[in-house]
Amino acid sequence: MKNVVTAKDVAKLAGVSQSSVSRVYFEGANVSEKTRKKVLAAAEELGYRPNEFARSLITNRTKIIGLVMKGVQNPFYPQVLQQFTASFKKWGYSVLFVHTNNDEIQKEDIETLLNYNVAGVVITDATMALSAAEAFRSNEIPLVLFNRKLKTGEFYTVCCNNLSASRQIAEYLIGKGGGDMVYIAGNENTSTSREREAGFRETLERNQVAYRKYASDFTYEGGYATTLKVLEGKKVPSAFFAANDIMALGALDALRQHSIRVPEDTKIIGFDNIDMASWPAYELTTWEQPIEKMVEETVNYLLSEIDEYSGLIKTVEVDGSLIERKTT
Amino acid sequence: MKNVVTAKDVAKLAGVSQSSVSRVYFEGANVSEKTRKKVLAAAEELGYRPNEFARSLITNRTKIIGLVMKGVQNPFYPQVLQQFTASFKKWGYSVLFVHTNNDEIQKEDIETLLNYNVAGVVITDATMALSAAEAFRSNEIPLVLFNRKLKTGEFYTVCCNNLSASRQIAEYLIGKGGGDMVYIAGNENTSTSREREAGFRETLERNQVAYRKYASDFTYEGGYATTLKVLEGKKVPSAFFAANDIMALGALDALRQHSIRVPEDTKIIGFDNIDMASWPAYELTTWEQPIEKMVEETVNYLLSEIDEYSGLIKTVEVDGSLIERKTT
DNA sequence: CTGAAAGCGCTTACAG
């Protein structure tokens, strides 16, 4: 019963061939204005819509982008999802949403993406086996790692300039005075956490500021628990740098529970600039990730690769900026 | 170059007909174990995957569910998205994510859903013109409104038992003492806000407790600003009921800014039980929406309608429960 | 600019 109206029906009503109907719906094809009008009128009358599947079958192209995401709990990512969806929509692409619980994308998810012959893939906060990447490459499906670097030189990557950002963060905190600082790391297997650590640590060491690192996991609960652990030592550090905002908020709440005043007794800075960072309960100083710009870079690359596949590999780093609020 | 391996190639290598290859991948079809093994071996060797588009073209069925969402800013919805994706994945369905900025789903989004011939549709916090619904109905595409009621009797709806919940909330607050209460409403055109208001108001009036309603919009900023407006009056109400958690958090921050103690000077209760409600900075008393159960109800209905379309219309209301924390 | 025809990669009666 479904979708009963076909190009053939429209052709009959319009008094043209099925090929002409097809041409009306295929941009770039040659059709006279007269034919176009007849076809569109007939299509309107019958409620015709071209069948995407027949179309994809023959063109071997789809208008679907696969978007892979893990941490929807972190408000940063829903925002990313929204912006990608909006941006792709402008170009006529729809988003197939793939959620992965594991750090690494599972085989079944890759298969789904391949089965739907997606035009392109965006991977946000998940990793991928190189063999999986090979499957996309051999099918000439362009792929972008968003906000994560894997093996350099293997993927097109778009992310924030974490190294330079964390150096600036270190300098900023040093400027605020105080002699020992704590880095609250995110998951150790992410480039974002490692790079933010590297820039921060290196700058502190160069300035002979004491540095401690505590492992955590990019969640609010993690930031909270980790900060409690930091406070077990007798000395409160002069400043905290949390690898993302949601951990910074947890850290802030942990500090408050111990009646440690921020920014008087210690300072804290996050990363991302999620909505909550600006809430009056937090007023968190942070580093803004330019999501819009990052999304734009990603979409532009994918569209150009869809247009003509080159397999270009590059790492694009977009600069963010310091957002100063009341925790420093 | 893409997806070059077809059933024909596999058939040749396996020494069987293309029909047999097809049968191996079509569950329920009759194939001998011997044939199956030969085919799977050949498929493995060639890296064969059935083409979903060819399949959909002929069966007129897809394994795609359209999920329409508006407010990804409210952490409640990413959670909903995640649970739907996980749940559908178990049944072999993928999620086409449609984000709408407007309250009402736009025509182009409906077209996308129809073009991809989705097997079913879930609409969360958005509304839809009846004419759009008609398009789904006439194509026998099952549809569920999740957490929103539109015209009763027109849609299959799954939501929380808002009326009973808000009555219990009112009784709970009355039990805590105090004589005048404020309802912070969400968007006026949503059933969730209206129903929560109705149950709350009705119970207060029956108990002769003064009631005031303030319009707001389901956002943190809205809850914050609206509460400031409430406080412009000289008298601080004895309690606030915010139509969702994110507004309640905004309200709480506004109260703090005015140094009004919670729960001593006034009380506040939200709705949803989002992650943040349990954060130490808030410890918000709220009503938990049983997302898991609601998702399950939705998925079960859709699967049964996909299996055999009946057009069944019903409103399923799932009970939630009070989560008592420190704001009451 | 237009139509007739081949073909995309599958599923599914049909006959054996």
Place this chain on the structure above:
DNA sequence: CTGAAAGCGCTTACAG
């Protein structure tokens, strides 16, 4: 249980 063949709804050379 299996194979040959028709056909799903399109696009796209090809010829006119």
